[in-house]
Amino acid sequence: MAANSNVRAFQQIIKHSQTNVLLVTKLRGVAIIGAGMVPVLASPEKTLTQLFVDAATKAVDDAGVGSIDSIYVGNMLSGFLQNQEHLGALMATALQREGVPTYKIEAACASGGVAMNAGVKSVLSGLEDIVLVGGVEKMCGYSTPAVTEGLMMAEDRICVASTGVTFVGLNAMIAREYMRKYNVKHEMIAEFPVLCHANALDNPYAQFHRKISVEDVLASPLVADPLRLYDCAGIGDGAAAIILAPLERAHQFTESPIEVLASIVASDSLSLHQREDITTFEASKTASRLAYEKAHVESQDIDVLEVHDAFSMLGIMALEDLGFAKKGEGVKLIASGECARDGKLPTNTFGGLKARGHPVGASGLYQIAELAYQLSNKSDKCQVPNANVGLAQSVGGIGGTIALHVLSRSD
């Protein structure tokens, strides 16, 4: 990748200004130089702030940086559940980093992935060099109706949420239609959470350390037909963070910087009733096309993959929308064993949203941090061999927002 990276580094966009004077602009390279996370679990003893500070401090220590130029915080639910906003200044204060520019980014369950993109833009802008991007969510200790109501803030309150449908209900509609359209049985989709639980066994930060079988998924309580409990990511508290730097400075801090080859956010119409086909996320397709183009890679170049499996169905759809399987055939890819850590396309190698856990505003950053660990050979028992290029997909709402990142080794 290093050669490609150098080629890209000198692709200069040359433009003539209106005054006919030559302006030369160039996109900087951006790298991840550190990462940190806390275990996903119910953490009643830790506040939202403490969760964030713990993950951010680990990332800062990992990168070995002194000063930080700005802080991005991804979060979805703090206004609703903790009655707390202004997370930028709150976290900067708690980190004793007052003074720096701070931002809270919200994009439903893709808040973490979109915060990552905003952080990358910040470095690209040339205004800032060392940028902390973290995601945090605290969901435990609240009633199920409260969390259910909170998650439905991802959907249009007036036209959709007001009907009483839940977030899992909407995803169940997708699953039902997918199973009908492609003649796919639930047990085939259920292979996805089985894979995630197997991978999470080796991840000390994972919420669930329990092997499950397809039979376990099918026998678990029904949540919204056809989705059962083990088709759905759980409720968890968590935080993850990374440190970004300009690529040309990255080696000052680490021997194994991870280059951000592409950082893409794409949107789609917010609600299912506005779409022609609910078994695909158009924004995933748009974002992956743009990401592959920007990163100069194709889907077969991806060595390790993190997809947003908040529901088993979404994991399967992601494999298709990102170009790893034809529509309706994502289940075959999972069944083939190729998505296992020793397969050709290791997927959700730390357990994914289902088993590592899904503290919604943090999940996008867990994915990025996990890819950074994989690509720098720091994944211990979760490590996959020969990981040079990784892809992370983060989904907001029912696919209304997608954040995609392509990362690569740069040593």
Added chain:
Amino acid sequence: MAANSNVRAFQQIIKHSQTNVLLVTKLRGVAIIGAGMVPVLASPEKTLTQLFVDAATKAVDDAGVGSIDSIYVGNMLSGFLQNQEHLGALMATALQREGVPTYKIEAACASGGVAMNAGVKSVLSGLEDIVLVGGVEKMCGYSTPAVTEGLMMAEDRICVASTGVTFVGLNAMIAREYMRKYNVKHEMIAEFPVLCHANALDNPYAQFHRKISVEDVLASPLVADPLRLYDCAGIGDGAAAIILAPLERAHQFTESPIEVLASIVASDSLSLHQREDITTFEASKTASRLAYEKAHVESQDIDVLEVHDAFSMLGIMALEDLGFAKKGEGVKLIASGECARDGKLPTNTFGGLKARGHPVGASGLYQIAELAYQLSNKSDKCQVPNANVGLAQSVGGIGGTIALHVLSRSD
């Protein structure tokens, strides 16, 4: 300014990469090419989405742009009051702009100003050219306790809000200490809202069209001693939006682009008890120092000023913290008449937060749009003469976040 602007445009930052190859990076110029707003008032017939769409559509029409590359939404309270998040995809869908990257930015009452900064970075990053930045808030139709609780989300829920102190209560503490420390009487501070109400008389988008006197302020109901009703911005629904473009493309769209000379966000410790002096906002001082440096201007170069007068006291403090008056002497500047539209430092020329209105997540964008109108001579009865350089200050929480923008004519 045009000459200065060209000088800046060619100040290139030249860096040697680690591989000893010369990299040339240059900050693009950024310009505002269109603006739009809706009147601030109680709008029970309009949803949050409709407010945003109305302002954004006006801005798009004003700029005459076709495609838009990304959308930034500034908002503080939608999760708490409307149980609605994911505003990026929600607004993109309502604008029939699905596909583009979207972002919701939250920074308490500075959400609009910080969204503006994030939009500017987006253009600077080189990834996007035409960027829509809007702010929206819907605060009317809810109980006073609900809105009061919502606004306190700007403060630390656990350490401060839980004590029962309100947002106006915290600002009252500042006013009390300021009056003691600088031996200033309430009637002197009350000149600020009097000025704002006078200016708003000519602004068709203002919430209040009523001239008030110092006596009216002092006779209005006590809210939190010493602050009275007319010291405080009201509750309103509103939205404002602008369109950004690279400076070198701006003249394609408009004869009077407004250059963004500086876009700065700074933070401070979140809460008053963490600060040595509560009569000044350190982040305002930090941000203005950085903004003047970046813009190559000094405070005396500012021809038109918009400050965040959510409370009369904050308006006075802003005059001092931004370098227009010594500490304790902001009241003299107001008393001198120099802040009137025909004075040397026209301030809050459309009525400011007090009289134009303060839909919190939108206020920062109202300021920017108003400055854009002033600098392009489109302010009708609010127009000030010879306005070449403008400054807007947006405050989040009790000064935990400050967003500052320096804008100039570029025709």
